[in-house]
Amino acid sequence: MSASTDNVVDELRWYRGRNTLSSSVxxxxxxxxxxxxxxxxxxxxxxxxxxxxxxxxxxxxxxxxWEEKGFFKPKNDPNKPGFDKNKKPFVIAIPxxxxxxxxxxxxxxxxxxxxxxxxxxxxxGEPTLWIPGSDHAGIATQLQVEKMLxxxxxxxxxxxxxxxxxxxxxxxxxxxxxxxxxxxxLGASCxxxxxxxxLDEGLSKAVREAFVRLYEKGLIYRGPRMINWSPGLxxxxxxxxxxxxxxxxxLYYFKYMLSDSEGSFIPVAxxxxxxxxxxxxxxxxxxxxxxxxLIGKKVVVPMLGREIPVVADEYVEQExxxxxxxxxxxxxxxxxxxxxxxxxxxxxxxxxxxxxxENGGLYQGLDRFECRQKIWADMKQAGLVIKEEPYIxxxxxxxxxxxxxEPLVSxxxxxxxxPLADAAxxxxxxxxxxxxxxxxxxxxxxxxxxxxxWCISRQLWWGHRIPVWYCxxxxxxxxxxxxxxxxxxxxxxxxxxxxxxxxTWFSSGLWPFSCLGWPDETADYQYFYPTSVLETGYxxxxxxxSRMIMDGLEFTGKIPFDTVxxxxxxxxxxxxxxxxTKDNVxxxxxxxxxxxxxxxxxxxxxxxxxxxxxxxxxxxxESNRNFANKLWNAGRFIIGALEKAPAQAxxxxxxxxxxxxxxxxxxxxxxxxxxxxxxxxFGEAGRQIYEFxxxxxxxxxxxxxxxxxxxxxxxxxxxxxxxxxxxxxxLRLLHPFTPxxxxxxxxxxxxxxxxxxxxxxxxxxxxxxxxxxRWPDESSLEGGEEEKIADFNLVQDIIRAIRNIRSEYKVxxxxxxxxxxxxxxxxxxxxxxxxxxxxxxxxxxAKLEIKSTLGQQAExxxxxxxxxxxxxxxxAGLINKEAELERLTKELEEAESQIxxxxxxxxxxxxxxxxxxxxxxxxxxxxxYEETASKLxxxxxxx
Ligand SMILES: [Zn+2]
Numbered sequence: 001m002s003a004s005t006d007n008v009v010d011e012l013r014w015y016r017g018r019n020t021l022s023s024s025v026x027x028x029x030x031x032x033x034x035x036x037x038x039x040x041x042x043x044x045x046x047x048x049x050x051x052x053x054x055x056x057x058x059x060x061x062x063x064x065x066w067e068e069k070g071f072f073k074p075k076n077d078p079n080k081p082g083f084d085k086n087k088k089p090f091v092i093a094i095p096x097x098x099x100x101x102x103x104x105x106x107x108x109x110x111x112x113x114x115x116x117x118x119x120x121x122x123x124x125g126e127p128t129l130w131i132p133g134s135d136h137a138g139i140a141t142q143l144q145v146e147k148m149l150x151x152x153x154x155x156x157x158x159x160x161x162x163x164x165x166x167x168x169x170x171x172x173x174x175x176x177x178x179x180x181x182x183x184x185x186l187g188a189s190c191x192x193x194x195x196x197x198x199l200d201e202g203l204s205k206a207v208r209e210a211f212v213r214l215y216e217k218g219l220i221y222r223g224p225r226m227i228n229w230s231p232g233l234x235x236x237x238x239x240x241x242x243x244x245x246x247x248x249x250x251l252y253y254f255k256y257m258l259s260d261s262e263g264s265f266i267p268v269a270x271x272x273x274x275x276x277x278x279x280x281x282x283x284x285x286x287x288x289x290x291x292x293x294l295i296g297k298k299v300v301v302p303m304l305g306r307e308i309p310v311v312a313d314e315y316v317e318q319e320x321x322x323x324x325x326x327x328x329x330x331x332x333x334x335x336x337x338x339x340x341x342x343x344x345x346x347x348x349x350x351x352x353x354x355x356x357x358e359n360g361g362l363y364q365g366l367d368r369f370e371c372r373q374k375i376w377a378d379m380k381q382a383g384l385v386i387k388e389e390p391y392i393x394x395x396x397x398x399x400x401x402x403x404x405x406e407p408l409v410s411x412x413x414x415x416x417x418x419p420l421a422d423a424a425x426x427x428x429x430x431x432x433x434x435x436x437x438x439x440x441x442x443x444x445x446x447x448x449x450x451x452x453x454w455c456i457s458r459q460l461w462w463g464h465r466i467p468v469w470y471c472x473x474x475x476x477x478x479x480x481x482x483x484x485x486x487x488x489x490x491x492x493x494x495x496x497x498x499x500x501x502x503x504t505w506f507s508s509g510l511w512p513f514s515c516l517g518w519p520d521e522t523a524d525y526q527y528f529y530p531t532s533v534l535e536t537g538y539x540x541x542x543x544x545x546s547r548m549i550m551d552g553l554e555f556t557g558k559i560p561f562d563t564v565x566x567x568x569x570x571x572x573x574x575x576x577x578x579x580x581t582k583d584n585v586x587x588x589x590x591x592x593x594x595x596x597x598x599x600x601x602x603x604x605x606x607x608x609x610x611x612x613x614x615x616x617x618x619x620x621x622e623s624n625r626n627f628a629n630k631l632w633n634a635g636r637f638i639i640g641a642l643e644k645a646p647a648q649a650x651x652x653x654x655x656x657x658x659x660x661x662x663x664x665x666x667x668x669x670x671x672x673x674x675x676x677x678x679x680x681x682f683g684e685a686g687r688q689i690y691e692f693x694x695x696x697x698x699x700x701x702x703x704x705x706x707x708x709x710x711x712x713x714x715x716x717x718x719x720x721x722x723x724x725x726x727x728x729x730x731l732r733l734l735h736p737f738t739p740x741x742x743x744x745x746x747x748x749x750x751x752x753x754x755x756x757x758x759x760x761x762x763x764x765x766x767x768x769x770x771x772x773x774r775w776p777d778e779s780s781l782e783g784g785e786e787e788k789i790a791d792f793n794l795v796q797d798i799i800r801a802i803r804n805i806r807s808e809y810k811v812x813x814x815x816x817x818x819x820x821x822x823x824x825x826x827x828x829x830x831x832x833x834x835x836x837x838x839x840x841x842x843x844x845x846a847k848l849e850i851k852s853t854l855g856q857q858a859e860x861x862x863x864x865x866x867x868x869x870x871x872x873x874x875x876a877g878l879i880n881k882e883a884e885l886e887r888l889t890k891e892l893e894e895a896e897s898q899i900x901x902x903x904x905x906x907x908x909x910x911x912x913x914x915x916x917x918x919x920x921x922x923x924x925x926x927x928x929y930e931e932t933a934s935k936l937x938x939x940x941x942x943x
Contacts, residue, residue, distance in 0.1 A: 112187075122772065466498040512534070
């Protein structure tokens with residue numbers, strides 16, 4: 001198959017998915033024209049294993065193969081024959097990324113976590129569905145399209161709504177797929193045939209249904225309320241779209257003159273003098289001695305001459321500023337509330353573009369900031385100014401446009417949120433919905449208890465247009481599921497649809513059920529809803545999660561999911577927020593190009609704990625690329641080891657200590673990982689698998705297996721068997737973390753085992769692919785594992801102790817040394833492992849003596865204590881007696897300090913509260929340290 005132009009475009013999207021062809025994209029493009037897609041199965045699953053794992057060659061091919069094979073689809077599909085409705089599915093609805101989105105590190109975080117959960121449940125054999133989609137992203141998309149049109153010299157006002165929307169849809173068709181392509185590249189095993197868009201036909205129907213139902217219940221109303229106004233975008237924006245920044249500004253002190261007493265005034269301070277034009281009161285605290293007598297009197301608004309009352313309100317802090325507040329109900333949310341309490345008039349002084357309107361008297365027509373300067377200068381002349389001082393302001397800026405947001409009162413559509421919030425609060429309080437981590441439950445309660453009515457109208461064109469028609473004749477409103485042609489009240493055809501669209505969150509609040517077909521009772525909706533887990537960042541718990549819970553309960557009568565998993569934010573290695581200005585942003589596309597998707601995923605997953613921010617560096621990702629390489633090399637070694645093993649065993653297995661140890665440790669690992677997965681501790685699970693694979697299996701078992709394979713016969717056979725079974729299990733456990741390298745390696749492993757080593761197959765046989773292979777079962781321990789593990793740990797400690805001495809004395813790696821070992825009561829263990837000890841610690845087996853006592857202590861011997869074993873290394877000429885004495889003294893000190901610590905611990909309340917086996921373990925440790933200390937004392941001649 002040759003690469004057509006379409007394929008190249010497709011390639012581009014996979015690799016970079018940029019809107020524009022940057023030079024790096026051109027490079028990829030050039031490279032990829034020569035790329036041929038050949039049969040994946042004959043390639044990644046060949047017997048021959050390439051020397052190194054080439055992620056750039058494998059990732060895309062493997063992903064396409066998974067998708068073509070239909071592995072991302074639920075195994076139990078309600079639209080297909082043989083469906084069993086009694087099987088409980090595991091379902092996640094993806095947090096739909098903005099259709100304008102470009103991949104940043106936030107995407108790989110949620111994609112990795114959700115894909116991990118999906119892959120785990122799929123491997124457990126559950127019908128699993130992950131529904132993908134994207135959000136139409138009102139403001140963001142409208143701005144992108146406006147920008148594109150501006151480049152062509154087109155203004156949206158000139159072409160009108162309909163034409164503009166045509167352009168917007170064309171833009172969506174062209175660029176809307178980029179973000180989902182990038183999400184594919186992260187390995188997301190979504191069912192792409194079920195992909196949805198929040199503005200598609202079905203979802204628009206859902207939005208219409210939801211709006212009309214709320215309206216009919218009286219839960220939607222139109223009226224003047226305080227909202228965030230973006231003068232640049234000329235629309236209301238949500239709190240989430242407002243970012244606060246600390247900026248230097250000025251605090252202006254001035255005089256509110258009393259109307260009836262010549263020369264008396266109340267001192268007031270403001271950071272926004274232009275809002276004086278909208279003042280309708282001055283408020284003081286009712287107990288404030290300074291102003292008590294003035295309550296109820298009138299003051300005069302500077303430059304306008306309007307008289308306004310002095311009111312008493314407990315909201316005013318006496319100690320803050322002058323203790324008197326100017327009240328502008330039209331332009332400050334707190335003042336708005338005070339205004340409501342005191343029935344104050346509400347004056348809007350701003351036009352939509354933030355110039356001063358007719359209420360501003362002689363300042364009408366001025367820009368808000370010009371007005372600020374002008375009114376202050378005029379007040380100075382009029383003798384109304386007290387002073388100015390520098391002040392740090394908390395400035396609300398638009399997340400999109402960057403301009404300063406104005407709080408103002410505007411006529412908008414609102415949802416009466418209280419009845420919805422009460423039900424949503426209850427579902428979490430009753431434990432129907434669990435929030436992980438639990439501490440966010442309190443945050444949720446706090447928000448839901450203090451929730452305000454939700455402003456849902458936006459002055460945009462791109463979005464769900466509000467389904468309300470106004471009648472020019474009878475002035476009534478028509479609110480319908482289908483577009484009406486006449487007024488339902490008077491039958492007049494003179495009706496106009498509301499110009500505004502709905503807040504993007506209105507449609508995303510319906511996502512968990514609208515994406516499955518609601519309001520239609522589709523087979524998908526009936527089977528897959530409610531979904532299982534909603535996974536997202538803690539920053540949108542309120543904006544999104546709470547709205548889905550409210551909407552789910554209101555419209556479907558069911559909770560939309562039973563678990564909310566919240567992840568933290570990604571920060572740089574020093575814990576700083578990543579930002580372009582700090583130049584500390586890690587671009588996931590570059591990381592995937594250079595280090596592979598698995599390395600990125602593994603880093604993000606092991607770095608994660610529910611709800612906590614994580615620090616990420618390129619170095620960390622690099623070291624996890626090395627982990628993938630280590631895995632590959634271990635796989636190569638194991639597949640190579642098969643050549644040393646006979647195809648059949650002659651007898652039943654006789655496990656070596658190392659075999660028994662690795663089997664026992666593997667069983668423990670499977671059990672621990674299962675527990676951690678069930679508690680959403682995915683990061684810790686990943687760390688334990690990593691440690692097991694690297695520090696136990698690769699560092700120890702693989703080394704000892706070399707000796708066992710050399711023995712040939714049954715021992716080689718059972719060693720190869722153990723290697724294959726452990727690697728197979730590790731690959732299964734790792735698959736949800738690093739799906740690509742594990743799938744590739746597993747394919748090779750299977751190919752090499754399934755014909756020649758039939759008994760090496762997992763229970764139930766080799767599956768078609770790792771992605772659909774069975775998750776390892778927790779097998780019960782057979783008993784005696786603890787002892788095997790302890791014995792093997794002793795062997796490890798002996799080898800480590802000798803290695804440490806060798807490195808301290810700079811003995812070259814190939815130089816074999818002599819040793820005398822006093823094994824104490826561990827003679828069986830030590831003699832059984834002599835070969836391993838000699839090989840791994842560099843001991844010359846011909847010069848190794850096992851004794852029960854040392855007898856005459858030879859000169860120039862180094863002694864080591866690995867209780868109960870003592871080791872003597874005759875290293876003539878290498879020893880510095882003083883240094884040796886110092887080393888032993890240090891070891892004794894260390895042992896003694898451990899003894900003191902453990903004795904304290906065992907006498908503390910801990911010993912009474914902790915489980916018996918934990919206490920017993922600590923006691924054992926104490927015994928070992930005491931034995932070590934006593935042996936060291938003998939060697940130092942202290943006893
Ligand atoms: Zn009418």
